[in-house]
């Protein structure tokens with residue numbers, strides 16, 4: 001209420017001094033436009049307001065005045081200098097305030113620019129939010145805390161990505177293995193299969209393994225000596241030997 005008193009005393013003094021011809025709250029099309037782009041940011045028991053200077057339409061802006069309303073009742077306000085920001089303090093967390101600000105020209109006052117805002121103690125929580133560059137904590141009102149660039153952890157490996165040591169966001173994907181050539185790890189024999197594998201040329205991890213087929217032994221007439229080919233082979237040999245023997249007798 002002190003600020004309200006201060007406002008009325010200030011306005012009375014200004015009017016007595018002839019600085020302003022009419023009560024500043026009376027807007028006129030001839031005076032400055034309403035302050036532009038009013039942005040209200042809630043704080044702990046306070047509202048931080050910023051705005052941009054409007055066109056003065058030839059009526060040079062002298063200072064600004066803000067008002068605070070709760071449910072339509074004026075609960076505070078102040079005449080402030082020719083500035084583009086102010087902080088209303090001593091407010092009640094959880095209460096919605098309507099904040100209005102207008103410019104006071106040499107002759108007329110501007111229309112009001114206003115918006116609502118509810119002060120509260122920010123709750124930033126423990127969870128990190130992040131984008132490609134930064135991480136931060138954020139209150140549900142959108143206020144950010146701890147905004148900082150990511151802190152890169154160990155460089156990415158074949159299987160592990162590089163992540164931020166604070167928020168764990170992936171900064172670089174795992175590179176994947178670089179498979180080398182096949183290397184025989186067990187030679188096959190005519191009775192047991194062999195095996196071979198590929199290793200990553202970077203981390204030596206085995207990236208592929210496969211078996212090598214049993215060797216085929218080469219028998220008579222270049223034929224396979226394993227059964228049933230083995231049986232056929234000997235059968236043909238005996239038949240041929242039989243013909244040769246018969247030719248001799």
Ligand SMILES: [Zn+2]
Pocket residue numbers: 042120121122123139140141142143
């Ligand atoms: Zn908040």
Ligand SMILES: [Zn+2]
Pocket residue numbers: 130134135149150151164165166167168169
């Ligand atoms: Zn991070």
Ligand SMILES: [Zn+2]
Pocket residue numbers: 158159176177178200201202203204205
């Ligand atoms: Zn690897």
